[in-house]
Amino acid sequence: MLFDWLTMxxxxxxxxxxxxxxxxxxxxxxxxxxxxxxxFEDILIGVILSVTLLNSVFFTxxxxxxxxxIGRKNIxxxxxILMSIAGAVFLVTDNYLALVAAALIGTINVTGSxxxxxxxxxxxxxxxxxxxxxxxxxxxxxxxMGGTFAMSGGILLSGLPQMLQETGWHQIDSFKPxxxxxxxxxxxxxLLYVFLSKDIETSRKQTKVKxxxxxxxxxxxxxxxxxxxxxxxxxxxxxxxxxxxIISFWFFTRFExxxxxxxxxxxxxxxxxxxxxxxxxxxxxRIGLINTMVFTHIPSNILLIxxxxxxxxxxxxxxxxxxxxxxxxxxxxxQSYIVAVVDEDERIAAAGITNTSxxxxxxxxxxxxxxxxxxxxxSAPFVIGGILKIVYDIGVxxxxxxxxxxxxx
Numbered sequence: 001m002l003f004d005w006l007t008m009x010x011x012x013x014x015x016x017x018x019x020x021x022x023x024x025x026x027x028x029x030x031x032x033x034x035x036x037x038x039x040f041e042d043i044l045i046g047v048i049l050s051v052t053l054l055n056s057v058f059f060t061x062x063x064x065x066x067x068x069x070i071g072r073k074n075i076x077x078x079x080x081i082l083m084s085i086a087g088a089v090f091l092v093t094d095n096y097l098a099l100v101a102a103a104l105i106g107t108i109n110v111t112g113s114x115x116x117x118x119x120x121x122x123x124x125x126x127x128x129x130x131x132x133x134x135x136x137x138x139x140x141x142x143x144x145m146g147g148t149f150a151m152s153g154g155i156l157l158s159g160l161p162q163m164l165q166e167t168g169w170h171q172i173d174s175f176k177p178x179x180x181x182x183x184x185x186x187x188x189x190x191l192l193y194v195f196l197s198k199d200i201e202t203s204r205k206q207t208k209v210k211x212x213x214x215x216x217x218x219x220x221x222x223x224x225x226x227x228x229x230x231x232x233x234x235x236x237x238x239x240x241x242x243x244x245x246i247i248s249f250w251f252f253t254r255f256e257x258x259x260x261x262x263x264x265x266x267x268x269x270x271x272x273x274x275x276x277x278x279x280x281x282x283x284x285x286r287i288g289l290i291n292t293m294v295f296t297h298i299p300s301n302i303l304l305i306x307x308x309x310x311x312x313x314x315x316x317x318x319x320x321x322x323x324x325x326x327x328x329x330x331x332x333x334x335q336s337y338i339v340a341v342v343d344e345d346e347r348i349a350a351a352g353i354t355n356t357s358x359x360x361x362x363x364x365x366x367x368x369x370x371x372x373x374x375x376x377x378x379s380a381p382f383v384i385g386g387i388l389k390i391v392y393d394i395g396v397x398x399x400x401x402x403x404x405x406x407x408x409x
Contacts, residue, residue, distance in 0.1 A: 006139065009200050010129030013122050014143060016076075016192040018150035020083070020118060023185035024109040025154020025270070026178050028244040029262055030161065031108075033252060034175045038094045046370025049245055051103040053363035057356055059107065059117030064352025067121055068202045072348070076193040079117050083107045084186030091179035094172070107186075114147060120355045123335050124348030125200045133407070136340065137289075140332035141281040145274045148328075152270030157181070159263035202345050216349040221342040224403065225350050228338065229357035231395050236358035238388035240365020241372075241381035242304060247320070254378055255313040265317065269324035280329035288408050289337040293330040294397045298390055300327035305386035308379035340405030 003011065035045045059079060067075045086106015089098055102108070107117055122143075130139050161174035217225055244266065251257040251265070284292040303323035310316035335351075342350045369381045 005131045005135050007129045007131070007199070009196055010126065010139070012192050012196055013125065013129065014146050016080075016189045017114075017118075017122065017143060017147045019185055019188050019192065020080075021109075021114060021147040022150040022154040023087075023182045024114065025151035025156075025266075026158040026160075026263075027108065027154075027182060028151075029155055029158035029248045029266055030175060030178060030259070032245040032249045033259070034161075034172075035099075036249075037175070038172055040096065042374050043367070043370045044096065046367040048099060048103055049243070049366035050363050051100055052108045053240070053359055053366070055104050055106065055108065056117055056359040057363060058104075060120050060352055060356045060359055063117055063121050064349055064356065067124075067348050067352075068345075072121055072125060072200050072202075073193060073196045075121055076118065076196070077190050079107055080186050080190035080193060082186075083189065084183045087179050087182035087186060091176055091183060120351040121348060123339065123351040123355075127339050127344070127347065128200060136407075137281045137284055137332070137336045140336045141277040144328070144332045144335075145277040148270050148274035148277070152267040152274065155267040155270055156263050158266075159260040162259040202348075217342065217346050217353075221346050221350065224341055225338075225353050227399055229354050231392055231399065232334075232354050233357040233361035234395070235389060235392040237361035237365055238385040238392065240362040241369050241385035243362075243366065246366065246369055246381065250378060250382075251313075251316070255316065257313065265320070269321060272321065272325045273328045276325055276329050277332050280331075280333055283329070284333050284336070288404065289333045289340075290396065290400050290404075292333045293337070294393045296326045296329035297393045300324075301386045301389040301393070303327075304389070305383050308382035308386075337405060340407070341403065 006014075032045050032049065035048060036042075040048075059082075063075050083106055086102040086108050089102035089106070090108075093099070126139055126143060127133075127136055130136060157178065160178060161169075161171075164174035164177070165171055248262055248266065251262060252259075257265070280292055280296065283296070287295075300323045303319050304327075307316060307319045307323065310319055338350055338354055339347045365381075365385075372380050372384070
C-alpha cells in the first residue's frame with residue numbers, strides 16, 4: 001500500500017504542508033504586484049517582503065527554544081492561527097503600517113519555496129513518522145514534492161484577479177478573494193495539526209531549561225551545524241535576490257507579462273521542481289547527499305546568471321524553466337542531511353539554527369534588491385545571486401564531502 005511506511009502523523013504533516021503551500025503559491029505571485037497597484041514604491045515593497053522573511057527568523061528561533069517545552073503540536077497550531085490573522089489584515093486594509101505589522105506577526109511566504117517557521121518543526125518531526133529508516137530521503141522528497149505540487153495549484157489561482165477585473169471588479173478589490181482564501185487555508189492547517197498524536201513530541205524528556213538551541217547540541221553536532229549555518233546563510237542571502245515575488249515582478253515589468261501568463265509559468269515550473277525532488281532522491285541514493293546538493297546546484301546558478309541577459313521573453317522563459325528543473329534538488333537532500341548527522345533530540349534545534357541562519361540572511365536581500373533595481377539594472381539581482389550561490393556550492397563541497405550520514409558510511 002502507498003505510504004504504508006508512514007504513520008498517520010506523517011500523513012497529517014504532508015497534508016498540512018500541501019494546504020499551506022497552496023496558499024503560498026498564489027501569494028508569492030501577486031503580493032509584490034498588489035502592493036505596486038495600491039501605490040507603494042519599489043523600496044517600500046522590498047521592505048514588506050523583507051519583513052515577511054524577518055517574521056520567519058523570529059518564529060523559527062521561538063520554535064528552537066520552546067517547541068520541546070510547550071509542545072511541538074501546540075507550536076504548530078499557534079503558527080497556523082497567526083497565518084490566518086495575517087491574511088485577514090491584508091484582506092481588510094491597505095494601510096502600509098498595518099500590512100507591515102501583518103507581515104511581522106503572520107507566516108506570509110513570498111519566496112516560492114517554504115522558508116517559514118513551520119518548516120523547522122516539521123523537518124525535525126518527520127524522521128519519527130517513518131517505520132523504515134531507509135525511507136528518510138524518500139520522505140523528504142515526497143514532503144517537498146507534495147508541497148510544490150500544491151504550490152503550483154495555488155500559483156494557477158493567481159490569475160483570478162485579472163479574471164475578476166474582466167468581469168467588472170475594481171483592480172484593487174480583485175485581489176481580496178485570494179487573501180480570504182489564505183485565511184481559510186491557515187484555519188484548515190490548524191485543524192489538521194489538532195489531530196497529531198503525542199508520538200511527534202521528543203522521546204527524551206527535557207531535564208532542565210536550555211538557554212539556547214545551540215546548547216541542545218553535542219560539541220560534535222555544534223561544529224557541523226555551525227559550519228552549515230554559515231554556508232546556508234550565504235546561499236539564502238543570494239536566494240533573497242531572486243525569490244519568486246521578485247522574479248514575478250521582473251517578468252511583469254521587463255516583458256509586460258500579465259497575471260494569467262505568470263500564473264501558468266510558475267505553475268509549470270512548480271511541477272518541474274516537484275518531479276526533480278524524486279530524481280534528487282534517486283541520485284542521492286547513488287552518489288550521496290552532499291554530491292547531489294552541489295552537482296545539481298551549480299548548473300542551475302549558471303542558468304540564473306544567463307537569465308539576466310535574456311533578450312526576449314521566450315529566451316527568458318526557456319532559461320527559467322531549465323533552471324527550475326534542477327535548482328531545488330538540493331532542498332530535500334539538504335533537509336535529509338541535517339537530520340541525519342545529528343541525534344534525534346537535536347533535530348529541531350539543528351533545523352531551527354540552520355533555518356534561522358537562512359531566514360536572517362534572506363530577509364536582508366529583498367530590500368537591497370529594490371535599491372539595486374531602481375539605481376542599477378533590473379536584472380542585476382540575478383547576476384549577484386547566481387555568483388554568490390556558486391561560491392556557496394564550492395564551500396559545501398570542500399567543507400562537507402567527507403562528513404557523511406550513518407547510512408552512507
